[in-house]
Amino acid sequence: MATNKAFMRLYLGLVHFPVYNKNGDTIASAVTTLDIHDISRVARTYGSRGFFVVTPLEDQKRLVEKIKGHWTGGYGACYNPHRKEALELVQVVDSLEQVRDEIRKREDEAPIFIATDASKESGRIIGYDKAREILKQDRPVYLYFGTAWGLHKSILEEADYVLEPIYGPTKYNHLSVRAAASIIVDRLVAK
Amino acid sequence: MATNKAFMRLYLGLVHFPVYNKNGDTIASAVTTLDIHDISRVARTYGSRGFFVVTPLEDQKRLVEKIKGHWTGGYGACYNPHRKEALELVQVVDSLEQVRDEIRKREDEAPIFIATDASKESGRIIGYDKAREILKQDRPVYLYFGTAWGLHKSILEEADYVLEPIYGPTKYNHLSVRAAASIIVDRLVAK
Numbered sequence: 001m002a003t004n005k006a007f008m009r010l011y012l013g014l015v016h017f018p019v020y021n022k023n024g025d026t027i028a029s030a031v032t033t034l035d036i037h038d039i040s041r042v043a044r045t046y047g048s049r050g051f052f053v054v055t056p057l058e059d060q061k062r063l064v065e066k067i068k069g070h071w072t073g074g075y076g077a078c079y080n081p082h083r084k085e086a087l088e089l090v091q092v093v094d095s096l097e098q099v100r101d102e103i104r105k106r107e108d109e110a111p112i113f114i115a116t117d118a119s120k121e122s123g124r125i126i127g128y129d130k131a132r133e134i135l136k137q138d139r140p141v142y143l144y145f146g147t148a149w150g151l152h153k154s155i156l157e158e159a160d161y162v163l164e165p166i167y168g169p170t171k172y173n174h175l176s177v178r179a180a181a182s183i184i185v186d187r188l189v190a191k
Numbered sequence: 192m193a194t195n196k197a198f199m200r201l202y203l204g205l206v207h208f209p210v211y212n213k214n215g216d217t218i219a220s221a222v223t224t225l226d227i228h229d230i231s232r233v234a235r236t237y238g239s240r241g242f243f244v245v246t247p248l249e250d251q252k253r254l255v256e257k258i259k260g261h262w263t264g265g266y267g268a269c270y271n272p273h274r275k276e277a278l279e280l281v282q283v284v285d286s287l288e289q290v291r292d293e294i295r296k297r298e299d300e301a302p303i304f305i306a307t308d309a310s311k312e313s314g315r316i317i318g319y320d321k322a323r324e325i326l327k328q329d330r331p332v333y334l335y336f337g338t339a340w341g342l343h344k345s346i347l348e349e350a351d352y353v354l355e356p357i358y359g360p361t362k363y364n365h366l367s368v369r370a371a372a373s374i375i376v377d378r379l380v381a382k
Contacts, residue, residue: 008360022271034225034367034369037367038366038367038369038370041365041366041367041370042366042370044361044363044365045357045358045359045361045363045364045365045366046359046360046361047359047360047361080213082363082365083365085363086363086365166236166377166381167236167381168236168237168238168376168377168380168381169199169237169238169380170235170236170237170238172235172236172273172276172277173236174232174235174236174273174274174277175229175232175233175236175373176225176228176229176232176369178225178229178367178369178370178373179229179232179233179369179370179373180373182366182369182370182371182373182374183373183374183377185359186357186359186374186377186378187377189359189360190357190358190359
């Protein structure tokens with residue numbers, strides 16, 4: 001089991017386009033600084049090999065690079081080296097296609113795409129046991145999360161699998177993407 | 192098991208004083224808006240009965256009340272009713288003593304205090320199995336998290352138990368309090 005974890009080739013992702021807004025329109029969402037910090041720290045904690053932030057917007061890409069630069073190369077790297085170790089995992093890309101190319105380049109193998117979705121309506125839904133099984137097969141896996149009101153249908157369709165949403169003992173399923181990513185990665189890796 | 196969960200009397204907490212800063216000095220940390228949002232949504236998702244934000248600073252208490260007021264009574268409640276359901280759980284108090292009194296008043300019974308600490312140095316550490324067992328005993332439980340560089344020693348000493356830190360397969364344990372609270376509550380309640 002420890003061996004499996006050590007060899008796990010898990011990549012995380014946060015998608016800002018195309019996603020839905022509150023009214024169901026397709027939008028490109030703005031990058032939230034704390035998402036980048038929190039999810040890169042989760043990635044680092046659980047041994048993920050990279051964290052791809054997906055946005056085609058030039059100013060948003062620059063924002064992500066600025067955050068990363070501050071903490072990995074600037075004053076921040078010295079002030080808080082733990083943050084450096086986390087933010088080094090961040091790479092900003094235009095699209096899921098680019099993620100696929102990048103992981104293939106690094107791993108010499110195409111990744112399996114697992115999308116996450118808080119709604120229950122997607123097809124090809126898998127549970128946590130099945131997702132853990134996939135992770136143990138020693139194939140690279142890209143596990144990605146949507147921002148705003150969730151991943152666009154077209155993006156869910158590009159996924160090989162869609163992971164079932166998180167429920168506690170209530171019917172409420174409105175966690176922040178930071179909380180959802182933390183819980184899901186813990187469920188998949190810590191066991 | 193479902194019955195146990197339904198009867199669980201879990202309260203969450205976020206402590207801003209006394210905590211440590213980076214240099215090990217005792218400070219009162221500033222409230223982070225997103226902590227209040229994220230952790231109240233976790234509380235709501237997992238059926239927690241309340242979320243006590245601890246700070247003795249008047250301006251910080253006002254800030255928490257303002258956030259809560261906006262989303263539970265103001266325009267925000269209408270804009271996003273899910274956020275209302277979460278933030279209704281928030282109550283801001285001065286101290287852990289006040290939390291104890293408040294829970295005793297609501298539950299007719301003194302709560303068990305479980306602190307969380309990312310360091311390994313605290314005594315009376317319990318694992319997740321033991322904490323789940325305590326939660327199932329149908330006693331009110333207050334599970335609390337420190338901000339900044341962690342809960343002050345004196346606050347850890349007030350706890351009945353201290354929960355073991357979160358580790359993934361790496362030695363890195365620098366999650367945000369938002370991520371740590373999400374993962375810990377999921378580990379304790381979702382199983």
